[in-house]
Amino acid sequence: MPPPETPLTPARILEATEDVLRRYGPAKATVVDVARALGVSHGSVYRHFRSKTALREAVTDRWLDQEHDSLSRIAHAKAPAAERLEGWLRTLFAAKRRKAGADPELFATYVALASENSETVARHVGTMLDHLTTIVESGIAGGEFTMRDARATARALWDATAQFHDPVYAPRWSDPDMDLAFAAVCELLLDGLRAH
Incomplete structure (x- = not known):
């Protein structure tokens, strides 16, 4: 007797899409390739994702969202704001x-997909700014930070640390001096935020 079929779920489709993207790249990967990898018709894939664009957006969302839970836990932890901010930036x-180093080809594929999906990236950045705003607000409320506008400060922190999270800088992330650069930037930012 053949084993029971595994149900076709959005998660299975996204996993297969990732494999197809790794194999063919974003320019050549198709919904038919994803369906073939799953052993189903492309119509079955379209029942879960209404278009190739929707599928690519969902894959990009999944990739960008991988760290949201751990970063959210840091942002909402019961710890001094300065400690949470440094931990949040370090975790990101x-x-x-890790993503860039573990599978550079897939990382490049996702960077290409992210550039196609500006709304998906905007949502991701919005979530990141929400985390940073939460940390800064608690730092202001607790007297650790002197800033007045938590959201503007969160945006400034995001922009000031771009070389540690923006994929355009990925080729430098393996440089031997990047950890020292990260520590120096964190120290400068935290010193600027602290009440004197």
């Missing part, structure tokens, strides 16, 4: 480095 940088 480590995650980006």
Whole structure:
């Protein structure tokens, strides 16, 4: 008797899409390739994702969202704001480095997909800014930070640390001096935020 079929779920489709993207790249990967990898018709894939664009957006979302839970836990932890901010930035940088180093071809594929999906990237950045805003607000409320506008400060922190999370800088993330550069930037930012 053949084993029971595994149900076709959005998660299975996204996993197969990732494999197809790794194999063919974003320019050549098709929904038919994804369906073939799953052993189903392309119509079955379209029942879960209404178009190739929707499928690519979902894959990009999944990739960008991988660290959201751990970063959210840091942002909402019961710890001093300065400690949470440094931990949040360090966790984000480590995650980006890991993604770029573990599978450079897939990382390049996702960077290409992200550039096609500006709304998906905007949602991701919005979530990151929400985390940073939460940390800064608690730092202001607790007297650790002197800033007045938490959201503007969060945006400035995001922009000031771009070289540690923006994929355009990925080729530098393996440089031997990047950890020292990260520590120096964190120290400068935290010193600027602290009440004197």
